[in-house]
Amino acid sequence: MKLKKNLALSDSGFVFDPSTGDSFSTNPIGLEIIRMLKEGKNANDIKNHVTKTYMTDDASFEKDYYDFVNMLTKHNLVEGGEKEKN
Amino acid sequence: MVKKKKINIAVTGLNAIDSPGPGVPVIRALRDSKLFDVRIIGLSYESLEPGIYMHDIVDKTYQIPLPSAGKATLMERLKYINSIEKLDVIIPNFDAELFNFIKLADTLKKELKINVFLPTLEQFEERHKSNLPEFGKKHKIKIPHSKLIFNIKEIPSLRNEFTYPVVVKGKFYDASIAYSPEQVATYFNKISAKWGLPVIIQEFLHGQEVNVTAIGDGKGNTIGAVPMRKQYITDKGKAWSGISIDDKNLMNMTRKLIKSTKWRGGMELEIIKTSEGDYYLIEINPRFPAWVYLAVGCGQNHPEALVRLALGQKVEPFKKYDIGKLFVRYSWDMIVELDEFEKISTLGEL
Amino acid sequence: MSAKKLQYERPVIQKLNVGLMNKFGTRTEYTPLTHIDGNSVKDLLGKFGSPLFVISERTLRRTFREANRSFKTRYPKVQFAWSYKTNYMNAVCNAFHQEGSWAEVVSGFEYQKALNNGVPGNKIIFNGPDKTEAELKVAIANNSMIHIDHLDELYLIKEIAVESNKKPRVAIRVNMDTGVYPMWDRFGFNYENGQAWDAINKIMLNDKMELVGLHSHIGTFMLTPSAYGMAASKLSHLALEIKKKYKKNIQYIDMGGGFASKNTLKGSYLQGIDASPTFDQFAESICTAILNAGFTETDLPLLILETGRALIDESGYLLGTVVSNKRLSDGRRATILDFGVNILFTSFWYDHKISPAQEFSQYTEDAVLYGPLCMNIDVIRENITLPPLKRDDHVVVHSVGAYNMTQWMQFIALRPAIVMIDMEGNSHIIRKRETLDSIEKDEIVPKYLKDFKL
Numbered sequence: 001m002k003l004k005k006n007l008a009l010s011d012s013g014f015v016f017d018p019s020t021g022d023s024f025s026t027n028p029i030g031l032e033i034i035r036m037l038k039e040g041k042n043a044n045d046i047k048n049h050v051t052k053t054y055m056t057d058d059a060s061f062e063k064d065y066y067d068f069v070n071m072l073t074k075h076n077l078v079e080g081g082e083k084e085k086n
Numbered sequence: 087m088v089k090k091k092k093i094n095i096a097v098t099g100l101n102a103i104d105s106p107g108p109g110v111p112v113i114r115a116l117r118d119s120k121l122f123d124v125r126i127i128g129l130s131y132e133s134l135e136p137g138i139y140m141h142d143i144v145d146k147t148y149q150i151p152l153p154s155a156g157k158a159t160l161m162e163r164l165k166y167i168n169s170i171e172k173l174d175v176i177i178p179n180f181d182a183e184l185f186n187f188i189k190l191a192d193t194l195k196k197e198l199k200i201n202v203f204l205p206t207l208e209q210f211e212e213r214h215k216s217n218l219p220e221f222g223k224k225h226k227i228k229i230p231h232s233k234l235i236f237n238i239k240e241i242p243s244l245r246n247e248f249t250y251p252v253v254v255k256g257k258f259y260d261a262s263i264a265y266s267p268e269q270v271a272t273y274f275n276k277i278s279a280k281w282g283l284p285v286i287i288q289e290f291l292h293g294q295e296v297n298v299t300a301i302g303d304g305k306g307n308t309i310g311a312v313p314m315r316k317q318y319i320t321d322k323g324k325a326w327s328g329i330s331i332d333d334k335n336l337m338n339m340t341r342k343l344i345k346s347t348k349w350r351g352g353m354e355l356e357i358i359k360t361s362e363g364d365y366y367l368i369e370i371n372p373r374f375p376a377w378v379y380l381a382v383g384c385g386q387n388h389p390e391a392l393v394r395l396a397l398g399q400k401v402e403p404f405k406k407y408d409i410g411k412l413f414v415r416y417s418w419d420m421i422v423e424l425d426e427f428e429k430i431s432t433l434g435e436l
Numbered sequence: 437m438s439a440k441k442l443q444y445e446r447p448v449i450q451k452l453n454v455g456l457m458n459k460f461g462t463r464t465e466y467t468p469l470t471h472i473d474g475n476s477v478k479d480l481l482g483k484f485g486s487p488l489f490v491i492s493e494r495t496l497r498r499t500f501r502e503a504n505r506s507f508k509t510r511y512p513k514v515q516f517a518w519s520y521k522t523n524y525m526n527a528v529c530n531a532f533h534q535e536g537s538w539a540e541v542v543s544g545f546e547y548q549k550a551l552n553n554g555v556p557g558n559k560i561i562f563n564g565p566d567k568t569e570a571e572l573k574v575a576i577a578n579n580s581m582i583h584i585d586h587l588d589e590l591y592l593i594k595e596i597a598v599e600s601n602k603k604p605r606v607a608i609r610v611n612m613d614t615g616v617y618p619m620w621d622r623f624g625f626n627y628e629n630g631q632a633w634d635a636i637n638k639i640m641l642n643d644k645m646e647l648v649g650l651h652s653h654i655g656t657f658m659l660t661p662s663a664y665g666m667a668a669s670k671l672s673h674l675a676l677e678i679k680k681k682y683k684k685n686i687q688y689i690d691m692g693g694g695f696a697s698k699n700t701l702k703g704s705y706l707q708g709i710d711a712s713p714t715f716d717q718f719a720e721s722i723c724t725a726i727l728n729a730g731f732t733e734t735d736l737p738l739l740i741l742e743t744g745r746a747l748i749d750e751s752g753y754l755l756g757t758v759v760s761n762k763r764l765s766d767g768r769r770a771t772i773l774d775f776g777v778n779i780l781f782t783s784f785w786y787d788h789k790i791s792p793a794q795e796f797s798q799y800t801e802d803a804v805l806y807g808p809l810c811m812n813i814d815v816i817r818e819n820i821t822l823p824p825l826k827r828d829d830h831v832v833v834h835s836v837g838a839y840n841m842t843q844w845m846q847f848i849a850l851r852p853a854i855v856m857i858d859m860e861g862n863s864h865i866i867r868k869r870e871t872l873d874s875i876e877k878d879e880i881v882p883k884y885l886k887d888f889k890l
Binding site: 015024028034060071 | 449763827
């Protein structure tokens with residue numbers, strides 16, 4: 001999955017999509033994930049990073065991750081809207 | 087030259103949009119003050135209230151919780167804001183938020199040393215639209231004949247009390263003119279679905295609508311009052327332009343009402359003057375109207391007087407106002423940087 | 437590994453909707469409630485299972501004393517009667533009886549409960565439209581106060597009185613216009629059209645019954661204290677008319693119940709805690725009306741109050757656990773809890789305040805809260821802002837003490853335990869969690885239906 005390249009992020013968790021004019025608010029872990037996605041990291045990279053840094057396990061995070069990614073897609077923040085291939 | 091007293095005042099109602107809140111005009115009035123050097127703290131509910139971005143009007147804005155979140159939540163937020171801004175006075179400008187501010191008035195004074203100057207809860211409640219007939223009786227003010235109805239079955243018997251057309255009104259908002267029982271039924275259904283019961287049926291009066299912005303000192307004295315006739319009305323029924331008028335009867339009625347109710351704080355009266363020359367009270371808004379700056383233009387700075395009353399100062403009533411002054415409202419497109427919108431949206435402060 | 441891991445929170449992203457209201461300062465709604473009277477929510481659920489009703493005896497007694505004080509400082513003779521239907525857990529009833537409350541019951545079943553709890557018969561008020569002949573006989577034998585709802589009942593009591601040679605102590609229930617909508621005119625006798633006066637005459641002109649009181653109960657979840665003032669004036673007027681015509685003093689005026697609690701009604705713009713009148717306001721309205729009605733000091737009737745909801749609602753909590761989170765087709769977050777409308781009946785008309793029972797960051801999500809039932813109506817909150825809850829997190833529903841523990845249904849799931857936390861902070865189980873046996877013990881399967889082959 002690819003995020004739109006031109007998404008503007010700020011440390012406060014403010015996300016701005018210049019192509020639509022929509023703006024969003026995300027929590028710190030959400031911001032971290034969006035930044036990693038922008039850097040081109042895949043689901044596995046992100047999962048490894050989060051489970052290493054935070055008190056959570058693979059199964060719980062995976063569920064939350066896919067829900068989050070679905071929300072990104074729903075909010076039209078994904079390039080072409082295509083699904084990520086693992 | 088007398089040195090102006092520095093003072094921090096928080097103001098709500100920064101929605102200077104096409105159906106505007108009174109915040110921005112109230113602030114303009116305060117900035118015109120000869121007595122106070124004001125720092126204005128805006129209190130906003132939405133991220134796009136224009137006042138937030140008017141930096142020559144508002145020094146700093148904080149988002150506050152919706153009135154529906156309750157007074158405890160509001161108090162928490164005000165404590166936080168006060169810890170930074172050291173507020174002297176708060177001027178709330180929305181009907182919907184007044185209930186919470188009235189209930190908090192004592193606590194604000196005691197705990198945070200913040201002054202407000204608001205109607206009492208009793209004054210606030212008794213002037214509600216559905217209580218207006220009682221209010222009229224109590225204070226001997228003419229009110230258009232009205233009846234509260236709870237059921238569609240009550241409509242046929244309305245003809246015993248009213249001649250058509252009648253005005254069908256919601257408890258909080260909405261009003262339509264009905265020319266037949268069938269139309270009343272249609273509006274009854276529409277309005278009750280939106281605003282609940284009861285629905286108010288009111289006598290339709292032919293005449294001229296006039297408005298008064300006024301301020302009472304809570305002891306029965308009228309500190310100031312300026313009457314205005316709307317000259318141009320928007321499709322939302324808001325005055326786009328109005329002119330100050332000379333009407334002794336209207337002024338007497340205002341003074342009488344403020345004396346009888348011992349009204350405390352700012353208010354707007356909506357009145358119909360019939361072709362027979364009778365004055366009927368249609369509505370009392372328990373705060374300044376959005377056109378309050380006209381009063382300043384006519385020589386009566388009502389918001390400044392309100393601040394002085396809030397601070398416990400003795401205020402002499404205004405003796406005169408300029409007649410024949412107009413206000414003409416205009417809209418203005420500001421250019422706003424995205425980071426400002428970001429700050430108010432994510433941090434709740436700007 | 438040495439590095440300490442950070443607290444995890446589910447990632448969330450929300451669109452900043454233009455025109456939609458802000459979240460700043462709304463923290464009181466989701467301020468975590470981790471302890472109730474010194475007991476941790478987590479421990480309570482661990483010990484007694486989830487979900488769990490908890491009653492704070494401290495809040496119960498404090499609320500009662502506040503109400504009692506409001507009335508007693510304004511009126512010389514005040515008596516509360518605990519409304520059994522609001523919450524008839526015996527432990528709850530007895531706590532109110534210890535505080536001095538009589539019992540107010542509306543069925544033979546509740547009447548027996550009050551007797552079993554040890555309430556003397558002459559301190560039980562028997563209300564309601566359906567009292568059977570057998571029940572009335574018991575109540576008359578016990579010298580209870582019987583509040584007559586309709587003429588058929590009046591004649592039945594008269595018959596029993598003749599047979600039993602006892603003089604029943606009766607009152608009539610009066611309904612009236614107090615300016616509130618809807619007007620409750622289905623119970624008792626109407627004031628405005630003369631029914632009430634007619635019923636009074638029927639009792640007074642017949643020496644088989646003694647008219648001891650007048651009763652009204654003008655509505656439920658009342659937000660206008662002035663309506664009670666109007667009702668108290670009308671009852672006082674009747675009492676004074678009785679004095680004038682029959683030279684008899686009415687012993688008591690019973691104002692019923694209906695005071696609103698601090699819950700927020702659905703569709704209400706203001707929070708219940710801000711909008712609901714205080715006991716002082718109700719007391720002021722009622723007491724002033726009776727004191728000004730024209731009674732001489734010695735003739736002042738006893739004032740009875742049957743307040744239920746406002747006395748017990750805030751003492752009750754429902755603790756529960758998150759079963760799952762899901763995303764609805766429109767993108768809204770849905771959280772499924774392990775309790776539903778089957779045990780939280782009041783969620784049909786309140787927007788209950790619900791708090792998480794553990795700490796969170798300031799990020800929130802808008803969510804729908806569902807119960808666990810396989811039924812579409814099982815919605816606890818249609819719209820609520822909460823921190824991102826995950827499976828096994830706990831939540832606390834506030835102000836559930838009234839009506840839930842009596843109107844709950846054994847439907848689909850078994851009913852949970854109820855725990856009372858006493859004045860010292862100790863927890864006592866006052867009703868055990870139901871088992872399959874508690875439901876099936878009264879079932880009988882005919883012999884021919886015992887066996888089957890699949």
